[in-house]
């Protein structure tokens with residue numbers, strides 16, 4: 359049995375990136391093609407509360423497979439391929455658990471590279487996701503939805519511990535996740551804000567990579583920016599309740615049983631936590647679409663609602679920045695119309 363760190367073991371972050379990205383992209387055209395379309399997403403002004411701060415959002419559906427997780431898929435896979443050395447990529451086999459969005463992105467990239475991919479997912483995963491993964495040649499293990507996402511993670515850790523030939527990417531503890539958001543999402547935002555200091559940074563927490571990685575980049579230039587984390591009402595960050603199979607907005611959530619996301623524990627006393635229910639997100643998706651003509655996903659809707667709540671307590675001269683992780687799945691949009 360391989361030793362794999364427990365999800366809630368104490369976490370320390372080392373920011374160095376050992377990967378020479380230019381060399382890696384030169385050696386593997388699939389990385390170069392993906393990287394060429396990755397990041398540098400638009401920052402747009404979105405409707406905010408009357409008389410409150412301006413709300414700006416980063417449009418992550420512009421990434422190659424349509425979500426913020428493309429950044430993390432690229433970064434974690436780049437590190438895995440770098441550590442695989444000169445061996446052929448057909449001998450690399452990666453395993454990861456996912457709420458869905460990361461798996462879609464990783465499967466696409468792995469197919470292009472010729473790397474074998476296996477995913478552990480909840481049995482609540484939508485048909486469109488399973489079809490996309492099958493089309494990219496990935497294999498899938500499903501875990502009963504009522505056991506919650508933590509059971510999905512534990513199943514993956516268990517499979518990885520028993521299989522010496524598989525490499526677990528482990529998004530909740532992989533430093534490449536946090537480092538990528540610091541180096542790209544955060545750095546892009548600083549450039550787009552052009553010296554303007556944001557009053558608050560709002561992001562939904564799945565791994566917390568987006569929230570914390572970007573926060574670290576923003577704080578390096580604007581130390582007073584508030585950090586606002588968003589999780590579902592049905593299972594908030596750090597909840598002592600047991601895990602549950604209730605429908606929640608996409609890609610985010612507490613684990614239950616008091617377990618906390620390792621990245622968020624790095625800034626435990628600095629993050630203000632807010633929650634949004636799934637029905638509120640679906641209503642906000644419809645409302646946002648009606649007001650702007652744009653389709654945003656349920657976690658984007660959660661971020662928008664909380665950004666508006668924070669902006670309502672600020673002045674029009676101030677700015678709240680947030681992220682729209684994706685544009686929503688076909689299943690989410692069917693629930694609305």
Ligand SMILES: Cc1ncc(COP(=O)(O)O)c(C=O)c1O
Nearest residue numbers: 459564565566567568609657683
């Ligand atoms: C749609 C969606 N929104 C938000 C998130 C949260 O991102 P992070 O893992 O960086 O906290 C995820 C993560 O999977 C996601 O899939």
